[in-house]
Amino acid sequence: MRTIAHISDLHFGRHNLNVMEDLVTSIAGMDSDLVVISGDFTQRARHAEFAEARLFLDRISSPKLVTPGNHDVPLYNLFSRIFRPFRNYDRYIAPVDQRLSFYEDDELAVLALNSARRFTRKNGRLSHRQIADVARIFEALPSERFKVIVTHHPLAVPSGQDSLELAGRASDALRAIANTGIHLLLSGHHHRAISGPIADVGASGSILIVHAGTAISTRTRRGAANSYNLIKINHRSISVSVMAWGQGTGFVAADAATYVLEAGRWKSSRA
Numbered sequence: 001m002r003t004i005a006h007i008s009d010l011h012f013g014r015h016n017l018n019v020m021e022d023l024v025t026s027i028a029g030m031d032s033d034l035v036v037i038s039g040d041f042t043q044r045a046r047h048a049e050f051a052e053a054r055l056f057l058d059r060i061s062s063p064k065l066v067t068p069g070n071h072d073v074p075l076y077n078l079f080s081r082i083f084r085p086f087r088n089y090d091r092y093i094a095p096v097d098q099r100l101s102f103y104e105d106d107e108l109a110v111l112a113l114n115s116a117r118r119f120t121r122k123n124g125r126l127s128h129r130q131i132a133d134v135a136r137i138f139e140a141l142p143s144e145r146f147k148v149i150v151t152h153h154p155l156a157v158p159s160g161q162d163s164l165e166l167a168g169r170a171s172d173a174l175r176a177i178a179n180t181g182i183h184l185l186l187s188g189h190h191h192r193a194i195s196g197p198i199a200d201v202g203a204s205g206s207i208l209i210v211h212a213g214t215a216i217s218t219r220t221r222r223g224a225a226n227s228y229n230l231i232k233i234n235h236r237s238i239s240v241s242v243m244a245w246g247q248g249t250g251f252v253a254a255d256a257a258t259y260v261l262e263a264g265r266w267k268s269s270r271a
């Protein structure tokens, strides 16, 4: 079994310090095999915000896999945005480099794809090359390895949920993902903690997608708490617990769902 703590949309610069301390405590108690952080580390891609994000990362001892979000690209400094959009991210968080955005052990393979773009403002996109890399990287792996892709901008919404803005070329990417036998997608951006199977893509069976809420920022959706996802993967069974923050309680499991892959289809059973 493998446990992933899936954190997103920290937005340092617009964060709540108490919630951040509770998050560090909660993550330390989970003993996760991997901590995934799916972008929007900062509010405005400033040095001071990235420096705070770096201090936060250094307090997490588990292996980490990270990818930037649209807020990690400078918005107002046009020179930086055009000529060096990931300079601060590279310096403080991790180089934007696919070779470094991959985690693998004997059960799990996780690839993070950078969907943040300098010219698309808040909407992201994948490149043709990134989509081609999905098949190239995962097809070489043993078929029993559980395969996961992380993007900041979601590639789909769970069936039955309201539509949300998706990454550019999401449908091309989904086709490649389905054809490559990838089981799980993780994303952030919309600050909504939702999960579920997505509608079938072609004849290639179903894919599960998990969106994360905002972990520590004050940019919560109306009525939603700060949260992160605790994901347990046991062969073809996945449980997703939304760990929601409350004053005095810290992060506690507020909602849980279990999904089982049967005959190529994800079936859900809410706890």
Ligand SMILES: [Fe+2]
Binding pocket: 009, 011, 040, 069, 071, 189, 190, 191
């Ligand atoms: Fe965000």
Ligand SMILES: [Fe+2]
Binding pocket: 040, 069, 070, 071, 152, 188, 189, 190
């Ligand atoms: Fe975002």
